[in-house]
Amino acid sequence: MPGRCQHEETAICSSEETINEFEALTRDAGRVQQDTLRKILEANADAEYLARFGLDGRTDAESYKSCVPLCVHADVEPFIQRVADGDTSPLITGKPITALSLSSGTTQGKPKFLPFNDELIKNTLQVFRTSYAFRNRDYQIVKGRSLQFFYCSKQASTDGGIIATTATTNLHRSARYREGIKHIQSQGCSPDEVIVGPDFHQALYCHLLCGLIYSDEVRFVSSTFAHSLVQAFQTMEEVWKELCADIRDGVLSERVTVPSIREAVSRILKPNPHLADSIYNKCVGLSNWYGVIPALWPKTKYVYGIMTGSMEPYLKKLRHYAGHLPLISADYGASEGYVGCNIDPTVPPEQVTYAVLPNTGYFEFIPLQKPTGEETGNDTSIHYIESEPVGLTEVEVGEIYEVVLTTFAGLYRYRLGDVVNIAGFHNSTPKLQFICRRSLVLSIHVDKNTEKDLQIVVEEAAKLLEGEKLGIVDFTSCVDTSSDPGRYVIYWELSSGASDEVLRSCANALDLGFVDEGYKSSRKIVTIAPLELRILRKGTFKEILAHFLSLGGSVSQFKTPRFVNLSNIRVLQILNKNVTQSYFSTAYRL
Ligand code: AMP
Numbered sequence: 372m373p374g375r376c377q378h379e380e381t382a383i384c385s386s387e388e389t390i391n392e393f394e395a396l397t398r399d400a401g402r403v404q405q406d407t408l409r410k411i412l413e414a415n416a417d418a419e420y421l422a423r424f425g426l427d428g429r430t431d432a433e434s435y436k437s438c439v440p441l442c443v444h445a446d447v448e449p450f451i452q453r454v455a456d457g458d459t460s461p462l463i464t465g466k467p468i469t470a471l472s473l474s475s476g477t478t479q480g481k482p483k484f485l486p487f488n489d490e491l492i493k494n495t496l497q498v499f500r501t502s503y504a505f506r507n508r509d510y511q512i513v514k515g516r517s518l519q520f521f522y523c524s525k526q527a528s529t530d531g532g533i534i535a536t537t538a539t540t541n542l543h544r545s546a547r548y549r550e551g552i553k554h555i556q557s558q559g560c561s562p563d564e565v566i567v568g569p570d571f572h573q574a575l576y577c578h579l580l581c582g583l584i585y586s587d588e589v590r591f592v593s594s595t596f597a598h599s600l601v602q603a604f605q606t607m608e609e610v611w612k613e614l615c616a617d618i619r620d621g622v623l624s625e626r627v628t629v630p631s632i633r634e635a636v637s638r639i640l641k642p643n644p645h646l647a648d649s650i651y652n653k654c655v656g657l658s659n660w661y662g663v664i665p666a667l668w669p670k671t672k673y674v675y676g677i678m679t680g681s682m683e684p685y686l687k688k689l690r691h692y693a694g695h696l697p698l699i700s701a702d703y704g705a706s707e708g709y710v711g712c713n714i715d716p717t718v719p720p721e722q723v724t725y726a727v728l729p730n731t732g733y734f735e736f737i738p739l740q741k742p743t744g745e746e747t748g749n750d751t752s753i754h755y756i757e758s759e760p761v762g763l764t765e766v767e768v769g770e771i772y773e774v775v776l777t778t779f780a781g782l783y784r785y786r787l788g789d790v791v792n793i794a795g796f797h798n799s800t801p802k803l804q805f806i807c808r809r810s811l812v813l814s815i816h817v818d819k820n821t822e823k824d825l826q827i828v829v830e831e832a833a834k835l836l837e838g839e840k841l842g843i844v845d846f847t848s849c850v851d852t853s854s855d856p857g858r859y860v861i862y863w864e865l866s867s868g869a870s871d872e873v874l875r876s877c878a879n880a881l882d883l884g885f886v887d888e889g890y891k892s893s894r895k896i897v898t899i900a901p902l903e904l905r906i907l908r909k910g911t912f913k914e915i916l917a918h919f920l921s922l923g924g925s926v927s928q929f930k931t932p933r934f935v936n937l938s939n940i941r942v943l944q945i946l947n948k949n950v951t952q953s954y955f956s957t958a959y960r961l
Pocket residue numbers: 473474475476538677678679680681701702703704705706707787789805807808928
């Protein structure tokens with residue numbers, strides 16, 4: 372393999388070594404992909420899932436593609452279920468799978484089980500090490516700490532005794548990961564007991580507290596997804612006086628009751644009236660919390676977390692908290708495996724791309740084209756015209772594709788369901804721009820709208836709120852087909868109350884904002900009824916988050932569902948019981 376970092380097992384590589392390794396791998400991406408496929412197929416040749424397809428020891432891409440079909444989660448589920456039930460025979464991988472990850476499954480309301488193994492840890496460390504090396508080139512961090520808002524979820528054990536938890540928790544549970552990450556980036560502020568603690572509210576409070584205790588040492592602020600960063604500083608607005616009191620007296624607030632968290636945080640909390648006064652005065656001096664991050668953590672160089680896709684709506688608020696600091700989007704991956712890393716940290720999140728590391732899996736891309744004429748079909752997957760999958764180095768700039776993964780953890784030609792645009796190449800590996808998840812669409816019949824379409828429409832309509840100095844806290848949508856014709860329903864939680872007049876005009880703007888021809892023509896002939904805007908009580912999205920956590924999810928992985936499937940009854944119930952006002956569009960009047 373070209374240019375491998377000599378110390379990959381321990382992840383102790385200099386930034387320069389790491390960048391050299393990346394350059395070598397990506398210069399030869401086509402060959403590295405062939406090698407990677409061979410390794411995956413050799414290691415797993417005996418796995419029952421693969422053996423059925425008659426590869427008979429062949430490991431070349433042509434044989435692989437002609438023998439093994441594309442698959443979706445439902446195709447692998449029976450095998451994963453057997454793993455969960457304790458079957459240790461080679462089912463999807465040569466070596467038995469000993470842990471499972473729960474993917475978020477926010478749309479359907481049902482988390483999915485996915486295989487997790489050491490190879491995924493190794494890939495994750497390689498991706499993190501690579502993007503950190505590139506970050507360090509532009510924003511050099513020599514020593515210091517990072518303020519990290521990371522949370523683990525509860526660990527369940529399946530009937531067969533297999534650990535099942537979120538991918539982030541699986542990573543944090545692993546000594547190999549904890550050791551590796553220590554050598555990649557600055558040490559966090561919070562003790563491990565906070566990260567793995569069972570209560571998210573207490574963990575969040577302690578992350579803030581530990582961050583303040585080490586405020587002079589913090590060099591960057593991060594979380595997995597931007598949502599957790601916004602949530603953290605919104606909480607800061609509510610609890611800052613209590614945090615100051617804790618630091619002044621050196622006594623931890625009684626709100627922290629979990630013994631392991633209390634003990635670990637109390638060990639680092641010492642009375643410090645000087646620091647408490649300084650934090651207090653800085654908070655009082657802020658205007659509406661603008662720039663709180665650089666004010667309280669003055670040596671911070673940037674704010675880091677996934678900011679693309681369903682996280683884009685949080686950017687405005689995050690920029691407010693970050694003041695002049697750059698926002699850098701973190702890498703692109705899924706519980707299934709990592710896809711790409713951000714090697715251009717100075718690019719704003721809206722334009723960020725992800726370079727694929729060709730040795731972390733075998734990647735294929737299904738070319739997608741939006742239909743030009745009227746297409747029918749009422750599946751929940753956006754209806755693109757698909758062509759035969761192409762390899763990593765065969766994709767074309769400017770074209771869109773669905774990502775297909777073959778991983779070291781037992782997924783073969785697995786459709787990830789994400790749509791990406793090819794923004795360019797770095798050497799011979801493509802740089803992907805995340806567009807949306809394929810399944811998240813508002814669709815009643817011929818109309819098809821993606822998560823991205825919805826986001827654009829909501830952002831445009833929300834401009835009408837600016838005159839009233841209001842903002843959207845969060846939003847989601849569903850289709851209401853309980854009456855005929857069905858309609859789109861958009862839910863908004865607002866920062867405070869708005870007038871009926873403004874909200875009525877927002878409902879019209881939303882309805883007119885969908886530019887998809889299928890929607891517009893259906894609205895004109897009323898085969899789709901007027902759009903409804905439902906306003907939610909404050910705190911509704913916190914309730915949805917709590918529900919997600921109750922299913923075993925972790926805050927670090929949470930993505931607000933931008934579209935709620937009718938099968939996701941519990942989330943629909945939460946939304947509908949919290950509706951305070953409702954406005955029907957009067958646009959498209961005949
Ligand atoms: P999960 O299944 O909970 O592991 O979530 C994985 C999904 O999160 C991916 O399939 C993407 O849809 C989304 N995701 C992960 N990383 C990014 C990113 N950098 N930008 C946009 N979406 C992302």
